[in-house]
Amino acid sequence: MTCEAFSSGSSYLHRADPRVKILCAIFYSVVVACLSGMPLQYAAFIFSAILLSTARIPFRMILRRLAVVNVFVLALWLVIPFSTPGHVLFHAGPLDVSSEGICAAFSITLKCNAIIMANLALLSTSSMFSLAHSLAHLKVHSKLVQLFFFTWRYLHVLEDEHRRMVQAIRIRGFSPRTDMLTYRTYAYLVGLLFVRGYERGERVYKAMLCRGFDGTFWLLHHFHLHGRDIILAVVMGLVTVALAGMEWMGIPH
Amino acid sequence: MHISEGVLTPEILVIGAAGAAVGLAIGLNGLKSEDIPKVALLTAAFFVASLIHVPVGPSSAHLILNGLLGVILGWQAFPAIFIGLTLQAVLFQFGGLTTLGVNTMNMALPAVLAGFVVRPFLKSGRPTPLALIVSGLMAACCIMLSALMVSLALAFSGQGLEAIGKLIFMVHIPIAAIEAVITASVVGFLLKVKPEVIVGEQMNRKQDTKGRTGVAAAVLLFLSLFAVPAHAHKVNVFAWYDGSKVELEGYFSSGVKAMSSPVTVTDEAGKEVFRGKTDDKGRLSFVPPGKGKYHVVLNAGMGHMAETDVEVDTEPVGKAGGVAAPATEKTLPQTQARDKSVEPAGSVRGAAPVASGAASASELQACVTPHEMEQILDQRLSPIRRELMVLAEERDKIGMSDVISGFGYIMGLMGIALYISVKRKENS
Known part of the structure; x- marks a missing residue:
């Protein structure tokens, strides 16, 4: 992107x-x-x-x-x-x-x-991060800022996952057409994206817990x-x- | 399905922003802090999925998947879509800052509704045919509902934009069909592979009663959306003088009557001569104090006013009394009777006015002054005026029936397609 x-x-x-x-x-x-x-x-x-x-x-x-x-x-x-x-x-x-x-x-x-x-x-x-950061300083709802922050952080990770999956189906001879096979393939691809996202989200949260996350999003850098x-x-x-x-x-x- | 900057009127922008704020508040309120990474990751997954282009015949369309989003995230669809649209606005300049509220509302509200409808069918955690059909149908409805909201937002923003709104609606019909197929397959896939993504989220949610108030809130939010624009666009007022009194009628360009709206009438000097309210048919009549031009102002609320001028060119009959009054009383029932006979006997009607016209013409020469003739003509023409008004209303109306028939069309086609596909799967 x-x-x-x-x-x-x-x-x-x-x-x-x-x-x-x-x-x-x-x-x-x-x-x-x-x-x-x-x-x-x-x-x-x-x-x-x-x-x-x-x-x-x-x-x-x-x-x-x-x-x-x-x-x-x-x-x-x-x-x-x-x-x-x-x-x-x-x-x-x-x-x-x-x-x-x-x-x-x-x-x-x-x-x-x-x-x-x-x-x-x-x-x-x-940069997106500095925008998210300043949203937090502008007293936007903390949960919204956190969502925004994490979404942006992991967008590229999932984008990479997506690219790898597309490569995998291409290698197996997939070429998109207007038929059920194509739509079903895309659906499974999207489904897999959700599964990966869900599992990664759980892991991220556990990793954060290990580092003492208690729901507050600390702002270290101030403008x-x-x-x-x-x-x-x-x-x-x-x-x-x-x-x-x-x-x-x-x-x- | 983004509306870009600079297109919508401030009223629509404010309504959208207010609705989105309510949705965001509900969504964020129900979001527990331990779920934030998960919801964020799913939002990111949706963002990536929305970049996928699937072929549709010769062209291609990108996935929207807001129905699926509603099924998986529920009310959290509001923050998810809000963030997705913000990212798109800042990164690609699609949509925009000012339209963020309207766009969020258009996409997220149908998503939340779809979630409420589909989730009960997925409780078992198994990919039953019924569950898949319902999720597919709701995904299609969701897209069409979003398209409908986009076209309504456009239609209320300008007369020329209505055509674009209709175009957008039409374009989304094939997209809705594809979304239905893909959503049903994704739901089936997830239920087979990782039901927690759908069902787990659901278990986190509180008891049924809470769900029911949620449904009520979503439905209310949705209905309010239709109620508000009914006022948020052009209001018209028609006024005419029929020889004895001034009649007026107010209506919105969607055809809704301007009921119990205050009306103020001023004369040429700006002095107020009459003040009243329209009845439940949007009508009002009053007897003007004398000859002259009158200025009629109808206030339909929310700062929407319509004004028109009406010219009273003869002394009102009610006031003049004497000779003129009985004459009008006689002719009034006559015109009404003729009006009623229109439907049963069309051919007879053609002959009758000619005869009476010929008779009255000779009589008129003898005993009716031109002044009285004008009054009679005014009365005779009043049904025609009414007819013209109905036509004008018809012309201004938004083609809602087209829009609704589109819905039924898709539902039917999708139902048949999914039924066949499920049958085939069962056979094999």
């Missing part, structure tokens, strides 16, 4: 405190998702692009990631302009293209990309707010509040 591809780096955003980044990402995303006016959506889009550029992630990697996500958006473009009633702009065969539909699709594209770029810049520049984190928080906070305020008062209309 090409998972934490963006998490290594030394840019300003990579070094920022993940707690600040998580909070900024959540508030900014929620506000952008609620924007209704086109000018504000443009503003959010441009701001997200600037934010992402400060993360100094290779441009091609970003483009590839955004391209995958925009496949969903493309699907919207194939339907919304035709299905939204309103002022008919032109006819495309038997279908009418409405200007309202095009506006709606465009606004979704802007908002979606603005949020995703901001989250790439803020969240993907941290410290630096000047740069406060600057990030203030800038993001100001932009978020400005966007929310202008949306609330309906200024650009």
Whole structure:
């Protein structure tokens, strides 16, 4: 899995405190998702692009990631302009293209990309463990953080198991088709994955008991707010509040 | 089946987040700390399983397995799915932060329901045909329910998105069939190889009574989901003047009537002239104080308002009294009677109005003023107005019958397929 591809780096955003980044990402995303006016959506889009550029992630990697996500958006473009009633702009065969539909699709594209770029810049520049860690510091329910932590820890282990099983069935001449044999094989593969996961979970818990686990998840490393984190928080906070305020008062209309 | 960022309206996002929070709280509350590694490992297993692509004819689909998740984890399906979706949002930017609540709800609620239905059949710990059929059917229902919730969330977010919602629903029909086969096989496999994964989890759970309250909670959560959107989308109000009073009717775009909703009427100067509530059919009528334009505002709760203007172009009959009042009383029953005769005698009806029309035309020339004729026309046209309104409602309605028929279709097909496969296995 090409998972934490963006998490290594030394840019300003990579070094920022993940707690600040998580909070900024959540508030900014929620506000952008609620924007209704086109000018504000443009503003959010441009701001997200600037934010992402400060993360100094290779441009091609970003483009590839955004391209995958925009496949969903493309699907919207194939339907919304035709299905939204309103002022008919032109006819495309038997279908009418409405200007309202095009506006709606465009606004979704802007908002979606603005949020995703901001989250790439803020969240993907941290490793999963440091995100889990800061969730614990942000007083998220301890059980949820532990689940998150263990899931991420053993995801790769099970992924390896899965890869080995797929290799094993390939060696025995399996090639996937649309038939019962294929589905049953996949089902047994999934079943075996659960058996392995279940057994490993038991072993992990016993190992933890041996090391004196009593249900508390100790935090040894603590984050410290630096000047740069406060600057990030203030800038993001100001932009978020400005966007929310202008949306609330309906200024650009 | 993720809804991506920026598509849904804030209302839907809030409903989803609230529902997911309730589910998460129940799930985490029931999770004992010694089970955390196990549940986490199973969550990881589901995450890996969801990356498996199985061939479906010329294309392929990835497994969702939320039905199976519900069977194995019960209420813990909520945290498991929440974590899976969070990982996907952060790692691949699929779904998103703001839609996390809605997406969790869409996937986890059907999973929990499936778990409650299937688990009693698995108590014996043996892979009986009945147990496998039930788990397969519930897995298919689970996928279709998730698809239904996704399409409803989209439909309530915008008129143009409704089409996409329907498309998503259709696409998931074959996926549901595959999920049914795979889930039934996985359940069979697990019961044979390691029943603790399913049954052991179940034993950890408390007595039956607790299970029953759990079922009730899940069902309630599910029903509330349908009740809330009934208010959370467009509300319309129609108002017309029939010569004596203004009638109005409010309804939601799903066709549900806006019952006992407060209505305020103001005149052109903005002065309030009438205030009332719609009845249980969403209707209301009042006698306007005089000529002029009136502004009608219907408040359907939760910040959903509909407004419309109605023009009263003649002095209301009820007020004017004298000559006009008896005339309207005479014509009113007449129009109603004609309305009723529509079904039994269609051909006769065609001739009658022509004759009476011809008669009244000559009479009108002689004794009816244009002012009175307008009133009569208004009355005659009121059934047609009503017809138009019904049509408009019909047009705005979401194709719920399509959606429900889809369910039945799958259930039937899956039942037959599984029956045949089990029979064949018994024979061999």
